Amino acid sequence: MNQVYDISHLLAGVMLVTSFALLYQQRIAAVLNAFAAQSITLALAVAWAAWSENRPDLFITALIAFSLKGVVIPVALHRTVARLGIHREVEKVVGVGAALMVGLALTALAQALVVKIAQGPASQAREELALALAIILMGFLMMIVRRNAVTQIVGFMSMENGLILAATGARGMPLVVEISVAFSVLIALFVFAVFVFRIRERFDTIDIEALDRMRGDRR
Amino acid sequence: MTGNLVVQFLAQGAQMFFVLLIAPLAVGVVRRVKARLMRRQGAPLLQGYRDLAKLLRKESVVAENASWLFRSAPSLIFALTWVAAALIPTFASGLMYNWAADVVALVALLGAARALLALAGMDVGTSFGGIGSSREMMIATLAEPAMMLIVLTLAIAAGTTRLAGVADFFIAEPLAVRVSMALSLLALVIVALAENARIPVDNPVTHLELTMVHEAMVLEYSGRHLALIEAAGMLKLVLYLSLLICLFAPFGMAPATAGVDGWALGLLAWTVKLLGGAALLGVWEVSIAKMRVFRLPDFVGIAFVFAFLAILLAFLSRGAIE
Incomplete structure (x- = not known):
């Protein structure tokens, strides 16, 4: 029984490591690959939970995670980057080292929170819950410290990966909710993509810093 | 009882002897694997021994303005590294001086050797030595905290910082996959690469001015001084490989009570694992x-991040068990 938890914790730990990889990577293509790796690990983690806890509905979740976020979205983003013809380097607000340190602090915060909140019989699941919360916070961090719109999309998607992981650990979410979340993420990708193209059309860059200087009255 | 004591003492001496004996061979294996993967013939496996023997015979040229530090540093560095390498349990966990093989002491010994090397690099006042020393210190300031965190993670798991105790704990423990252990393994591998001046941190075969770190510090050394420095470098590689083996793959290590037969078996297992690790390093460096x-x-900061994550997770899973 212990081995089951060990492996699910290991997969969740790998996801957290890929979250750090997202912060660490300098090139957009590498960021997208790291995101694909995270999604595929998520699919494995969910599939493991489905198999070990005998909940076949989770296999559908795993399938959605693998096909949509492991393959379709990264490929779509790769093609978007190619079509935009933007810099392949990632623009950052803070340096890699500082971002990693903040990431560590967030992980510690997530653990401190979960240890405080989740006490009692469900303590086996709380390690996974702490990891999931850390991944969600890292997704936030990714959206804050990266100025490029494409990497912001990746941060958002990675946050959603953390949510699915948390839901899997905490006895799962209903399948209807799961499917609608998956599709809303897909819709969000389209909306983001349209926005990215509009932003670039207008400002000649997808650095969202340009939006700060944009004022309606200054024509 | 006295006979037993003598055997124990000899076993400890044998360990010191074996780490020194195998060090050039391990480096030879790394170089050979690299050469073969690049489709070159490569130097024979025993080239390391020949290099050392030749350097020991050669005259040592010392700069005019070199101080006593420059002359004494190679011997001190070699001695410190040898002691550190000989402390790590290799073929048996319960040798005579295993109480001294504390991981914190190990970090301190290596830190002292590194400080001496950096000072010696700056002693003659060449610009390369200064560059090398400053870069080495930059790497060390990042690698050493990571190393200490890894040590603490293992100490939390095993309840001791004594290497032999940690190895015994992991032999006795049923095989389990732990996130904290996997993360500390990754972190220790990165620290080992950085400390041994291997690719991608430093290239051990280059003498290109802009990139070298370790080689820049020892550029002024020649003859027997260089032989000692090179031997210390080889010992350090064996040290880190043994440390990885001892902490993460201690299977086959003889327990404290094993006789000479058990020791021979443990020695065989250790040698195979060590040379296997050296071959893996060669593949890694080529790729x-x-x-x-x-x-x-x-890059070295990643080791710190992993080590920190490992210790956080170790605390959390411990809390879950209690």
Whole structure:
């Protein structure tokens, strides 16, 4: 029984490591690959939970995670980057080292929170819950410290990966909710993509810093 | 009882002897694997011994303005590294001086050797030595905290910082996959690469001015001084490989009570694992490019991040067990 938890914790730990990889990577293509790796690990983690806890509905979740976020979205983003013809380097607000340190602090915060909140019989699941919360916070961090719109999309998607992981650990979410979340993420990708193209059309860059200087009255 | 004591003493001496004996061979295996993967013939496996023997015979040229530090540093560095390498349990966990093989002491010994090397690099006042020393210290300031965190993670798991105790704990423990252990393994591998001046942190075969770190510090050494420095470098490689084996793959290590037969078996297992590790290092070095010096803090910083994550998770899972 212990081995089951060990492996699910290991997969969740790998996801957290890929979250750090997202912060660490300098090139957009590498960021997208790291995101694909995270999604595929998520699919494995969910599939493991489905198999070990005998909940076949989770296999559908795993399938959605693998096909949509492991393959379709990264490929779509790769093609978007190619079509935009933007810099392949990632623009950052803070340096890699500082971002990693903040990431560590967030992980510690997530653990401190979960240890405080989740006490009692469900303590086996709380390690996974702490990891999931850390991944969600890292997704936030990714959206804050990266100025490029494409990497912001990746941060958002990675946050959603953390949510699915948390839901899997905490006895799962209903399948209807799961499917609608998956599709809303897909819709969000389209909306983001349209926005990215509009932003670039207008400002000649997808650095969202340009939006700060944009004022309606200054024509 | 006295006979037993003598055997124990001899076993400890044998361990010191074996780590020194195998060090050039391990480096030879790394170089050979690299050469074969690049479709070159490569130097014979025993080339390391020949290099050392030749250097020992040669005259040692010392700069005019070199101080006593420059002359004494090689011997001190060699001695410190040898003691550190000989402390790590290799073929048996319960040798006579295993109480001294504390991981904190090990970090301190290596830190002292590194400080001496950096001082010696700056002693003659050449610009390369200064560059090498400053870069070495930059890497060390990042690698050493990571190393201490790894040590603490293992100490939390095993309840001791004594290496033999940690190895015994992991032999006795049923095989389990732990996130904290996997993360500390990754972190220790990165620290080992950085400390041994291997690719991607430093290239051990280059003498290109802009990129070298370790070689820049020892550029002024020649003859027997260089032989000692080179031997210390080889010992350090064996040290880190043994440390990885001892902490993460201690299977086959003889327990404290094993006789000479058990020791021989343990020695065989250790040698196979060590040379296997050296071959893996060769494959790794061929398949990756050296990093820019300015990217190094990020890379070694990853080791710190992993080690920190490992210790956080170790605390959390401990809390879950209690």
